[in-house]
Amino acid sequence: MVQAFGFFQPTQVFVEEGAAGRLADLCKLYGSKPLVVYSADLEAFANPVIADLEVAGLSPVRFAQKDPEPTCDFIDAATAELKAEAPDCVVGIGGGSAVDLAKAFAISLTQEAGIWMYANLSNRPPLPLKAPVLPVIAVPTTSGTGSEVTPYAVLTKTDTKQKGTVQEPAIFPKVALVDPVFTAGMPPALTASTGMDAFAHALEATINVSKVAPMAELFGIQAMKLILEWLPVAYEDGKNLEARQQMAFAASLAGMAISHRGTTTAHAIAEPLGALTHIPHGLGVAISTVPVLRHSLPAASASLARLWRDVMGGEALATEEAEAMAFVDALEALMTRVGLNKTVRDILGDEKCEGLRDLLVQNILEFKFRPLKQHPVEFDKAALETITADIIG
Ligand SMILES: [Fe+2]
Numbered sequence: 001m002v003q004a005f006g007f008f009q010p011t012q013v014f015v016e017e018g019a020a021g022r023l024a025d026l027c028k029l030y031g032s033k034p035l036v037v038y039s040a041d042l043e044a045f046a047n048p049v050i051a052d053l054e055v056a057g058l059s060p061v062r063f064a065q066k067d068p069e070p071t072c073d074f075i076d077a078a079t080a081e082l083k084a085e086a087p088d089c090v091v092g093i094g095g096g097s098a099v100d101l102a103k104a105f106a107i108s109l110t111q112e113a114g115i116w117m118y119a120n121l122s123n124r125p126p127l128p129l130k131a132p133v134l135p136v137i138a139v140p141t142t143s144g145t146g147s148e149v150t151p152y153a154v155l156t157k158t159d160t161k162q163k164g165t166v167q168e169p170a171i172f173p174k175v176a177l178v179d180p181v182f183t184a185g186m187p188p189a190l191t192a193s194t195g196m197d198a199f200a201h202a203l204e205a206t207i208n209v210s211k212v213a214p215m216a217e218l219f220g221i222q223a224m225k226l227i228l229e230w231l232p233v234a235y236e237d238g239k240n241l242e243a244r245q246q247m248a249f250a251a252s253l254a255g256m257a258i259s260h261r262g263t264t265t266a267h268a269i270a271e272p273l274g275a276l277t278h279i280p281h282g283l284g285v286a287i288s289t290v291p292v293l294r295h296s297l298p299a300a301s302a303s304l305a306r307l308w309r310d311v312m313g314g315e316a317l318a319t320e321e322a323e324a325m326a327f328v329d330a331l332e333a334l335m336t337r338v339g340l341n342k343t344v345r346d347i348l349g350d351e352k353c354e355g356l357r358d359l360l361v362q363n364i365l366e367f368k369f370r371p372l373k374q375h376p377v378e379f380d381k382a383a384l385e386t387i388t389a390d391i392i393g
Helices: 019-028 040-055 072-085 096-108 188-207 214-236 241-260 265-277 281-295 301-310 320-337 344-348 356-367 381-392
Strands: 012-015 034-039 061-065 089-094 136-140 152-157 162-167 175-178
Touching (some): 019 136, 019 175, 040 089, 061 072, 072 096, 096 152, 175 241, 188 241, 188 281, 214 241, 281 320, 344 381
Parallel strands (some): 012 175, 034 061, 034 089, 089 136
């Protein structure tokens, strides 16, 4: 039987050196006053971009993002001030959190409730949007989240130590300006963790069992191939622009993959892990992926064996289980090569791991259970305790 599927990807993407030069003309499509949200540590990139907008006759409103995890309270307070500026579009320059913050402002500046109410939680639906949101233009400086092409924005709520994701087609960026030069300044550790986040998006969207989504698999498999080939190059030689461009392309492809069929278990673990420990998203996902896959065997052998053949070009082995194991072993070897074969304990030390596993499992089961159902193997509480014990170390 022919299986039905849908496909929606409204973001125009430019992957090119000098892509940010297009920004002024794009902003003029929406008015004269873009809100420019940028990571405060990226002024060297943001300043010339903002200066170009001024030269072009625009009146940009600057917003330097100092906290990599802006809280919902912070977003709500900033919104009250920014409403007086009445911007007509939002530009996000930075890693995933800056682009996500731009998307959050696109909503908060046009809606009435606090931003958290628009997060789509496993245990609570979001409020519907009551008015059109501001258009978003994304200029990513990492090759990881793929936020430049997704309808997602991750939010942090401090009082309940929660992360939640807005999942709203209205915040698909109108345009993504992907310039490999903007990612060339990333240090090796950030290159590795963001690159493995992109790999996890591609992997999880490909093996996700929730619905038929051939485009997710098409994008996901190609993204994984590119990352396997180019992440070690970008990690070892950050100035290699071909490697940077291939990684930027791969991260956008992986972002399109999760736009069509979302993430699964490693993300269901890494988001609460980030909320509880402040381990950055990419690093949390990177160190969770191999333990999740090891515990997915042998039940998920068919899914992972396919990746051994289609992504890694591996030779046929005696059983699917052996092929799946070979895929996970090869992925672990890549993690080692890029300095990511580590545990939470290696990163945080013993003290901060005290009691962490139980809190983490509780947080996953309370707030983040939906992605668990999308994994080829659905883990129960006992299994999650074992997996998270491995991740924590
Ligand atoms: Fe991610």
